[in-house]
Amino acid sequence: MLDLKALSKHFGGVRAVDGVDLQVEPGQVFGLIGPNGSGKSTIVNLICGLFAPTAGAVEFRGSDITALAPHARVSRGISRTFQNIRLFGQLSVWQNLWIAQSSGEPGGKVAFLPRWLGGSRAVRDEIDRTLAFFDLAHKAEELAGNLSFGEQRRLEFARAMAAEPALLLLDEPAAGMNAEEIEQLDNRIRRLREEGATILLIEHHMELVMAVTDRIAVLNFGKKIAEGTPAEVQAHPLVREAYLGTAAAA
Ligand SMILES: Nc1ncnc2c1ncn2[C@@H]1O[C@H](COP(=O)(O)OP(=O)(O)O)[C@@H](O)[C@H]1O
Numbered sequence: 085m086l087d088l089k090a091l092s093k094h095f096g097g098v099r100a101v102d103g104v105d106l107q108v109e110p111g112q113v114f115g116l117i118g119p120n121g122s123g124k125s126t127i128v129n130l131i132c133g134l135f136a137p138t139a140g141a142v143e144f145r146g147s148d149i150t151a152l153a154p155h156a157r158v159s160r161g162i163s164r165t166f167q168n169i170r171l172f173g174q175l176s177v178w179q180n181l182w183i184a185q186s187s188g189e190p191g192g193k194v195a196f197l198p199r200w201l202g203g204s205r206a207v208r209d210e211i212d213r214t215l216a217f218f219d220l221a222h223k224a225e226e227l228a229g230n231l232s233f234g235e236q237r238r239l240e241f242a243r244a245m246a247a248e249p250a251l252l253l254l255d256e257p258a259a260g261m262n263a264e265e266i267e268q269l270d271n272r273i274r275r276l277r278e279e280g281a282t283i284l285l286i287e288h289h290m291e292l293v294m295a296v297t298d299r300i301a302v303l304n305f306g307k308k309i310a311e312g313t314p315a316e317v318q319a320h321p322l323v324r325e326a327y328l329g330t331a332a333a334a
């Protein structure tokens with residue numbers, strides 16, 4: 085599904101991403117972890133096309149997309165959330181999903197259309213299902229800017245799903261969440277996996293990553309230092325060192 089080939093991104097002297105090879109198979113929930121500043125978000129930006137790599141290539145569903153613009157990658161099925169919430173605060177929850185919705189419906193969308201005018205019956209039903217899945221149905225008409233922090237995070241996730249992506253990139257979806265919200269996030273990721281979704285999950289919250297992923301790659305200073313099942317990665321001495329300092333190697 086996704087194949088990163090010797091991918092590098094340098095910012096001046098900083099090797100944010102340094103020769104990373106990585107493959108995500110269809111139906112996998114793949115975890116990408118590493119200390120702060122290890123290059124995780126930069127990899128997401130390279131996959132989405134917000135950054136052009138210094139070297140290497142991004143392949144997606146068998147074709148090289150390294151030179152494609154971000155919107156062209158969205159049409160090919162790559163969708164993402166941001167580490168910091170980026171919603172249209174002056175649009176309703178429903179409208180935020182409507183403009184993210186990709187299926188069918190040619191032509192430009194008018195973002196401010198009322199709910200009952202936006203889109204075909206099928207599209208409206210799909211949006212309502214997505215809202216229900218993310219427990220936001222009762223907030224459909226609310227302005228996104230008026231939602232609580234937890235609700236905004238759910239809407240950000242819902243919006244990424246509304247595009248019906250072949251590959252979903254989640255950049256620290258649990259950041260700032262309380263224990264109950266993380267539990268709900270855990271459940272949602274599991275249900276999406278059961279439905280066959282392919283997800284690249286970047287996350288600091290180790291319990292969540294270990295619980296919901298099939299495979300994990302570990303970054304440190306822009307390099308992949310380990311990869312394997314959650315159990316293999318947890319036992320890896322380099323990983324323990326990167327996370328806990330050399331004392332943990334003892
Ligand atoms: N746009 C940028 N310009 C310059 N340096 C950047 C930029 N984005 C990221 N970096 C640097 O690249 C490194 C990796 O950052 P990042 O990918 O955000 O790490 P992570 O998401 O793992 O915390 C850091 O040293 C960061 O300061």
Ligand SMILES: [Mg+2]
Nearest residue numbers: 124125126167
């Ligand atoms: Mg980051």
